Amino acid sequence: MAEVRNSKKACTVNALKMSQPIGGALAFMGLNGAMPLLHGSQGCTSFGLVLFVRHFREAIPMQTTAMSEVATVLGGLENVEQAIVNIAKRAKPEVIGICSTGVTETKGDDVDGYIKLIRDKHPELDDIAIVYVSTPDFKDAFQDGWARTVTRIVDELVETAAPEAPRTQKRINVLPGCHLTPGDLYEIRDIVESFGLEPVFLPDLSGSVDGRIPDEFTPTTLGGISVKEVATLGTSAWTIAVGEQMRAAAEALEKKAGVPFTLYDRLTGLAPNDDLIALLARLSGRPVPEKWRRQRSQLVDAMLDGHFFFGNKRIAIGASPDLLWSVSSFLTEMGCNIEAAVTTTHGPLLGQIETDEVLIGDLEDLEERAEGCDLLITHSHGRQAAERLGIPFFRMGLPMFDRLGAAHQTTVGYRGTRDLVFEIGNIFIANAHEPDTETWRQTAEVSDDTGSAFAAH
Amino acid sequence: MSSLANKVQDVFNEPGCAKNQGKSDKERKKGCTKQLQPGGAAGGCAFDGAKIALQPITDVAHLVHGPIACEGNSWDNRGAKSSGSRLYRTSFTTDINETDVVFGGEKHLFKSIKEILDKYDPPAVFVYQTCVPAMIGDDIGAVCKAATEKFGKPVVPVISPGFVGPKNLGNKLAGEALLDHVIGTGEPEYTTPYDINIIGEYNLAGELWQVKPLLDELGIRILSCISGDAKYHEVASSHRAKAAMMVCSKAMINIARKMEERYDIPFFEGSFYGIGDMSDSLREIARLLIEKGADPELMDRTEAVIEREEARAWERIAPYKERLTGKKVLLITGGVKSWSVVAALQEAGMELVGTSVKKSTKEDKDKIKELMGQDAHMIEDMTPREMFKMLSDAQADIMLSGGRSQFIALKAKMPWLDINQERHHAFAGYEGMVDLVREIDKALSNPIWDQVRKPAPWDDGQESWEARALAEAEAEAAAIAADPVLAEEMRRSTQICNCKTVDTGTIEDAIKADHLTTVKEVTAATNAGGGCTGCHERIAGILSALAATKAEAREADHG
Numbered sequence A: 001m002a003e004v005r006n007s008k009k010a011c012t013v014n015a016l017k018m019s020q021p022i023g024g025a026l027a028f029m030g031l032n033g034a035m036p037l038l039h040g041s042q043g044c045t046s047f048g049l050v051l052f053v054r055h056f057r058e059a060i061p062m063q064t065t066a067m068s069e070v071a072t073v074l075g076g077l078e079n080v081e082q083a084i085v086n087i088a089k090r091a092k093p094e095v096i097g098i099c100s101t102g103v104t105e106t107k108g109d110d111v112d113g114y115i116k117l118i119r120d121k122h123p124e125l126d127d128i129a130i131v132y133v134s135t136p137d138f139k140d141a142f143q144d145g146w147a148r149t150v151t152r153i154v155d156e157l158v159e160t161a162a163p164e165a166p167r168t169q170k171r172i173n174v175l176p177g178c179h180l181t182p183g184d185l186y187e188i189r190d191i192v193e194s195f196g197l198e199p200v201f202l203p204d205l206s207g208s209v210d211g212r213i214p215d216e217f218t219p220t221t222l223g224g225i226s227v228k229e230v231a232t233l234g235t236s237a238w239t240i241a242v243g244e245q246m247r248a249a250a251e252a253l254e255k256k257a258g259v260p261f262t263l264y265d266r267l268t269g270l271a272p273n274d275d276l277i278a279l280l281a282r283l284s285g286r287p288v289p290e291k292w293r294r295q296r297s298q299l300v301d302a303m304l305d306g307h308f309f310f311g312n313k314r315i316a317i318g319a320s321p322d323l324l325w326s327v328s329s330f331l332t333e334m335g336c337n338i339e340a341a342v343t344t345t346h347g348p349l350l351g352q353i354e355t356d357e358v359l360i361g362d363l364e365d366l367e368e369r370a371e372g373c374d375l376l377i378t379h380s381h382g383r384q385a386a387e388r389l390g391i392p393f394f395r396m397g398l399p400m401f402d403r404l405g406a407a408h409q410t411t412v413g414y415r416g417t418r419d420l421v422f423e424i425g426n427i428f429i430a431n432a433h434e435p436d437t438e439t440w441r442q443t444a445e446v447s448d449d450t451g452s453a454f455a456a457h
Numbered sequence B: 001m002s003s004l005a006n007k008v009q010d011v012f013n014e015p016g017c018a019k020n021q022g023k024s025d026k027e028r029k030k031g032c033t034k035q036l037q038p039g040g041a042a043g044g045c046a047f048d049g050a051k052i053a054l055q056p057i058t059d060v061a062h063l064v065h066g067p068i069a070c071e072g073n074s075w076d077n078r079g080a081k082s083s084g085s086r087l088y089r090t091s092f093t094t095d096i097n098e099t100d101v102v103f104g105g106e107k108h109l110f111k112s113i114k115e116i117l118d119k120y121d122p123p124a125v126f127v128y129q130t131c132v133p134a135m136i137g138d139d140i141g142a143v144c145k146a147a148t149e150k151f152g153k154p155v156v157p158v159i160s161p162g163f164v165g166p167k168n169l170g171n172k173l174a175g176e177a178l179l180d181h182v183i184g185t186g187e188p189e190y191t192t193p194y195d196i197n198i199i200g201e202y203n204l205a206g207e208l209w210q211v212k213p214l215l216d217e218l219g220i221r222i223l224s225c226i227s228g229d230a231k232y233h234e235v236a237s238s239h240r241a242k243a244a245m246m247v248c249s250k251a252m253i254n255i256a257r258k259m260e261e262r263y264d265i266p267f268f269e270g271s272f273y274g275i276g277d278m279s280d281s282l283r284e285i286a287r288l289l290i291e292k293g294a295d296p297e298l299m300d301r302t303e304a305v306i307e308r309e310e311a312r313a314w315e316r317i318a319p320y321k322e323r324l325t326g327k328k329v330l331l332i333t334g335g336v337k338s339w340s341v342v343a344a345l346q347e348a349g350m351e352l353v354g355t356s357v358k359k360s361t362k363e364d365k366d367k368i369k370e371l372m373g374q375d376a377h378m379i380e381d382m383t384p385r386e387m388f389k390m391l392s393d394a395q396a397d398i399m400l401s402g403g404r405s406q407f408i409a410l411k412a413k414m415p416w417l418d419i420n421q422e423r424h425h426a427f428a429g430y431e432g433m434v435d436l437v438r439e440i441d442k443a444l445s446n447p448i449w450d451q452v453r454k455p456a457p458w459d460d461g462q463e464s465w466e467a468r469a470l471a472e473a474e475a476e477a478a479a480i481a482a483d484p485v486l487a488e489e490m491r492r493s494t495q496i497c498n499c500k501t502v503d504t505g506t507i508e509d510a511i512k513a514d515h516l517t518t519v520k521e522v523t524a525a526t527n528a529g530g531g532c533t534g535c536h537e538r539i540a541g542i543l544s545a546l547a548a549t550k551a552e553a554r555e556a557d558h559g
Helices: A020-028 A042-056 A069-074 A077-091 A102-107 A111-121 A142-157 A182-193 A227-235 A244-257 A270-284 A290-310 A321-333 A363-369 A380-389 A413-430 A450-455 B002-012 B025-030 B046-054 B068-072 B098-103 B106-120 B131-136 B140-151 B167-181 B208-218 B232-236 B250-263 B275-291 B297-324 B341-347 B362-379 B384-394 B403-411 B429-444 B448-453 B465-482 B484-492 B504-514 B519-526 B536-558
Strands: A003-006 A034-039 A095-100 A129-133 A168-176 A198-201 A236-242 A261-264 A314-318 A337-343 A357-360 A375-378 A393-395 B061-065 B125-129 B155-158 B195-201 B221-227 B243-247 B267-270 B328-331 B351-353 B398-401 B416-418 B495-497
Touching (some): A020 A034, A020 A042, A020 A095, A020 A142, A034 A042, A034 A077, A042 B046, A042 B068, A069 A102, A095 A142, A102 B131, A111 A129, A129 A142, A142 A227, A142 A244, A168 A182, A168 A227, A168 A244, A182 A198, A182 A236, A182 A270, A182 A413, A227 A236, A227 A244, A236 A244, A236 A270, A244 A261, A244 A321, A261 A270, A270 A290, A270 A413, A314 A321, A314 A363, A321 A413, A337 A363, A363 A375, A375 A380, A375 A413, A380 A393, A393 A413, B046 B061, B046 B125, B046 B167, B046 B250, B098 B131, B106 B125, B125 B140, B155 B167, B167 B250, B195 B250, B195 B275, B208 B221, B208 B275, B208 B297, B208 B429, B243 B275, B250 B267, B267 B275, B275 B297, B275 B341, B275 B429, B297 B341, B328 B341, B341 B351, B341 B429, B384 B403, B384 B465, B398 B429, B403 B416, B465 B484, B484 B504, B495 B536, B504 B519, B504 B536
Parallel strands (some): A003 A357, A034 A095, A095 A129, A168 A198, A168 A236, A236 A261, A314 A337, A337 A357, A375 A393, B061 B125, B125 B155, B195 B221, B195 B243, B243 B267, B328 B351, B398 B416
């Protein structure tokens, strides 16, 4: 049980956090034919764009209302209108997703009002869905922006179903948190489909930024869930939400269309996946396919083989709340000690993490607390800290700009968890200290770790 | 804010900028704040530009005063290298919250400065203003002044909030911050007649280090590079240099010109890209130093080094000739500011497509510059399909361009090399050109191309997006050819000025209605050509074409 504290520093050093609007923009990127639009000055968009391009190694659709100093003071109606009209003309999107920024929130632009005016004036835009979400940069963080945007998409685009309307018994909604990669979504899709069920993801980054040679090029997103499909989410049989951040969206969907939901606070680890498989077996009325029985058994074996190396290892993690919860819970279950946990924003599960303190802070805080740890886990910005500390570094989260395959790092399901055991376990093995004649003389009071004994073989 | 408005006006009045000289008074007032089109642009902002320009100063703490977006979304994303301190890669931001927005963030900023000085003890702190604190009226100039007095360390305000304009304006505002608060505040330990400043070089991928050994050999000392691999003290004492080179991009021309004015440091515009340009730059450095009192024998030594290095570079490029001869390069860039890259490519046997230029005489060079400058600008507006069509029409073997077109080239299974500022390879100096040719060879001769281009055995190849894109383009072309009205509409809607989004039809109508005869008049009437001026040639073309048809009509009338 951890105490959740806020960093008391005035100056954030080596930020762990990223801002709300780009979390929102990424959520919009999980819609097909979408153009995310940040209502702010052009830098707001270009920083986010560059960040995603470096992470996914893909062209990223993202636009700006290009607010100038004067426009910011006078209000951005004209810029929002021009931006929508221009995007409609150039990119022919199905949906334009607008996120506000610090600049336009400080001014207090009434974007909902603007959209009404623009709708009245431009009937030619009637075919294009427009969703607006308020995401000031100076409040909350990336994960909140993602979560709010998904909730807004549900509010705006899902059609209200009549209570008696028939449900598509085979169809399952999946609401993934922003900590899941396209690779994770593929894994969940495989699992759900193996029961003869049809999963639909909102948002679906596996359709848009999974890194492939696409069949065609559009200036908008190249895949993802379509606006039409979103509209029918209310007729699905069940909703699976992954990550505590998705609770609001799942509740909104339940409230609007009566779709019951199950929320998994994580899908990394043995027990949560057992729950998922059991739920799917129940919903589908089918026995658990042999594939999962086999993979479960492989995961159990991996945990047995791996626990020697994980036991008592000291871990420092910096991640957004749901990723932190997922990774720290898994590592705790493998026998590690979470020595340092730093996160970006509040979340209801933070207090339950098995560590003394969870700090809402930055990478400087993490670096201070990570001294002497066996492993540092955070996004790519932790590379300088790991180098200075001289401890092994495992990259998780966004951005991951100095490694290939960020979109395909898969840590959900039995298989994803199994591979994570191998990957992290191998880091421990590779970094085990070889004993020498002085090892025990100097550090009689420090207990040896099992890892070094095994690595010697 | 009014002082910022004056600053912006001031940097736009830059007399050293030829582009600016060509503008009317009215246009000049508007300056280079090419107002970006909402929904049609994604360049960096002025804050981005200021940060890019100053962050290469390695031992300074760069503190961003703003919400998390400005720094949290963007830090550690540039490849400027350091030979010493790593502090410039540590990210500092006030990460202001709602309370700051309501009550003001000045105290928060002041405390942040103190924390940085206590923990990291840098020789100076640079504080960057961003949009939100600028809107709520945080006076960072006053905070910096108070902090400087209280802590006895220079705290420099860099006032360039994102919404005042684009990246290049931010570069200039950053220059102003150095001129106002840094340059001339220190003294070098000693001076020599061979001290120079290099202005506008950021040491991306370590490019400065490709050039420095030659300067070292000649006994020329880089007193200060602004700002690549620089230390605060070097920049502070840079006013004691004898001469300066402004690396050929207009980004920091205000520094070069004002240092000439204030400290009598003559400068020239040069480039380290390309063998010819590198040699010219070395000669110019020597010439300016000799003019300022260095021993004239410096020129002989310089010529000797140039002769040796050029010979060595050509010799090292020669082995690639066999493999590269006849290979076609599509070179599209607005980034690498030197076009003598072309000479190196041609020397290695490659052909340049997209231009009809064969040799690198002076006029040809200018022509290439112009052609590629325009293309580079246009490509930002191209759809992937259009770009693919261009690639396949040009029948190029490799594309050299900026990061924006990377994924189009790669998804078209086309070898591609980044020659813009995000690149990871250093291409400066003689060494750099050899590296460029080596990189091209490496990209072209990679065995993956044959593999990735082969369709899956169950595909007939017609399914690929490439095949479909070409078919669609053809169908469109056929539709246009069959319909003269549509063809005329298409012709008239062709965009001429990309900065101001003006199409052919608008320009033609204005010329006819107001009897315009010069590009200047067209710009005044339609705004076309009022941005980067890259389309002036095209506007002139429209003018002369219309004049010709008019003359014909008149002749017909009289006849």
